[in-house]
Amino acid sequence: MTAAARTGRVGRLRGLAGTGVLATLAAMVVTTVAAALARAVGVDFEVPAGGEAIPLPGFAVVTGFFSVVGVVIAVALLRWSPRPAERFLWTAVSLTAISLVPPLVCGANAATVVTLVGLHLVAAAVLVPAVTWRLRARAD
Structure with missing residues (x-):
């Protein structure tokens, strides 16, 4: 591998990581x-399994953790997939759909379930x- 190719790959990975960090913080x-707005209008976020409301x-913590997992998946796909943007999109949509299952089966009240799914x-x-x-922009 030439030095230019290596530098280009490092630049793409850094750009993706930077976009991923900013998107994670925004999420x-x-x-x-x-x-907080949902709590202000009366959603209690009480999940029967733990018996306490979600603080x-x-x-922020759970969103940050799983967003970082998503960014790591994107970095891996950028490195090893010939079509990273398409693979990431399908993977992210699939994982998002799977993430909707726990709120739906947790046994919380309807307002909490709908709000958790929305979140x-x-x-x-x-x-x-x-x-x-970012993955599409770097595929060129």
Whole structure:
């Protein structure tokens, strides 16, 4: 591999990582603010399995963790897939769909379930397009 090719690959990975970090932070903020607004209008976020309400910082932590997992998947696909943007989009949509199952089966009240599903979709709506765009921009 030539030095130029190696430098180009490092640049693409750094660009993707930077976009991923910014999108992760944005998803964390948007999800936490949306959860705070939902709590302000009466959603209790009580999940019967734990018996306690989900704390607001918990939304940021979980969103951040799974967003970073998504960015790591994107980096791996950029490195090893001939079509990273398409593969990432399909993977992210599939994982988002799977992430909707726990809220639906947790036994919480309807307001909590609907809000949790919405928060999953909000986080995905922030992260997935940004990372997919970056992967497409770097495929040229």
